[in-house]
Amino acid sequence: MTSSAGLHFKTYALIFIMVIFGPLGDVLLSKGMKDVGAITSFRPADLAHVFSTAFTSVTIWLGVGSLLTFFVAYTLVLSWADYSYVQPASAIAYGIVALLGYFVLGEAVTPTRWIGVLIICLGVLIVGHTPPRTTEHR
Amino acid sequence: MVLEITLLLLIVILGTVGELFLARAMKTIGEVHDFRPRALLHVFWRALGVGWMWVALLMMTAAFFSLLAMLSLENVSFVVPVTALSYAAGALGGKVFLGERVAPLRWAGVLLVCIGVTLVWIGKG
Numbered sequence: 001m002t003s004s005a006g007l008h009f010k011t012y013a014l015i016f017i018m019v020i021f022g023p024l025g026d027v028l029l030s031k032g033m034k035d036v037g038a039i040t041s042f043r044p045a046d047l048a049h050v051f052s053t054a055f056t057s058v059t060i061w062l063g064v065g066s067l068l069t070f071f072v073a074y075t076l077v078l079s080w081a082d083y084s085y086v087q088p089a090s091a092i093a094y095g096i097v098a099l100l101g102y103f104v105l106g107e108a109v110t111p112t113r114w115i116g117v118l119i120i121c122l123g124v125l126i127v128g129h130t131p132p133r134t135t136e137h138r
Numbered sequence: 139m140v141l142e143i144t145l146l147l148l149i150v151i152l153g154t155v156g157e158l159f160l161a162r163a164m165k166t167i168g169e170v171h172d173f174r175p176r177a178l179l180h181v182f183w184r185a186l187g188v189g190w191m192w193v194a195l196l197m198m199t200a201a202f203f204s205l206l207a208m209l210s211l212e213n214v215s216f217v218v219p220v221t222a223l224s225y226a227a228g229a230l231g232g233k234v235f236l237g238e239r240v241a242p243l244r245w246a247g248v249l250l251v252c253i254g255v256t257l258v259w260i261g262k263g
Binding site for chain 1 (some may be wrong): 160161164165167168169170173178181185202203205206207209210211213214215216217218219222225229243244246247248249250251252253254255256257258259260261262
């Protein structure tokens with residue numbers, strides 16, 4: 001039998017892992033793809049060449065590893081928690097990605113973009129606080 | 139601009155539908171109680187036997203490559219926030235395809251997300 005406290009602990013622990021490794025993975029992938037160069041041709045042969053080059057990058061693999069860690073935590077938590085409960089936990093991740101982009105990658109983030117990111121976080125939080133079931137039981 | 143919008147739509151639609159299939163697949167597996175590596179491997183082995191899991195993985199892989207393509211073109215502080223449009227896709231998809239009654243408060247949240255995405259897009263500079 002799973003106690004309520006234990007269930008909450010493992011839920012929060014996995015959500016914490018999701019919040020850290022999701023944004024970290026995105027930032028590493030961004031760094032890796034900037035090193036590879038912009039994709040300008042979408043012909044299958046050119047795409048195959050670009051992606052095969054990308055997967056020789058250590059940064060890309062670290063990004064993939066971080067996102068896999070995120071994915072494993074996400075998949076596990078979905079085995080008992082509602083999708084509509086887990087999804088809002090990622091609200092904070094949008095802010096963390098913007099912060100990492102600014103501080104770690106040195107990206108120029110305009111005040112308008114910061115405000116936009118804050119509004120997105122707020123919107124995602126509100127979506128998460130609505131009833132998860134909107135259809136009637138039969 | 140057209141290329142960025144196309145990639146964003148691929149990320150949002152394939153990612154959202156893939157996640158819904160993933161949730162459906164994991165619910166058929168049941169709650170995970172044992173977190174030892176061997177037990178986790180067994181869970182994932184069982185998950186791979188669920189058809190919905192393969193559909194989810196295929197769609198999420200396509201969304202991942204679209205994300206890589208967009209990250210090669212734009213900053214991560216732009217790309218990831220605009221993918222929050224998946225909340226609008228989820229609400230619209232639920233309403234149109236699943237017949238869900240989306241609560242007014244959820245529409246308000248979705249509207250805020252859309253306003254935020256628009257501001258991030260405008261603030262691209």
